[in-house]
Amino acid sequence: MSDTKPQCPNCQQNVLQSLSTRCMYCGSELPKNLHPSDAQKQAILSRHEESNRAHDLAMEARANKDKKKKKQKPPIEPPFNIQ
């Protein structure tokens, strides 16, 4: 196979793209050809930013929803059967 996934020479785990130059499984230093390039680092960083932003938006939406919920209290039914 031509497109073999990069593997850690120490533990033979598939090397995941990350900002680290170390294997995230065994912690050993990876060979230079498996280090992330600057372009890869940028891509990873921007992906992180995007997911952070999405997370923030989701949290904000939830907070707004909660606020709305608190504001719109269900009308309390007056007791009609007062004797």
Ligand SMILES: [Zn+2]
């Ligand atoms: Zn490893």
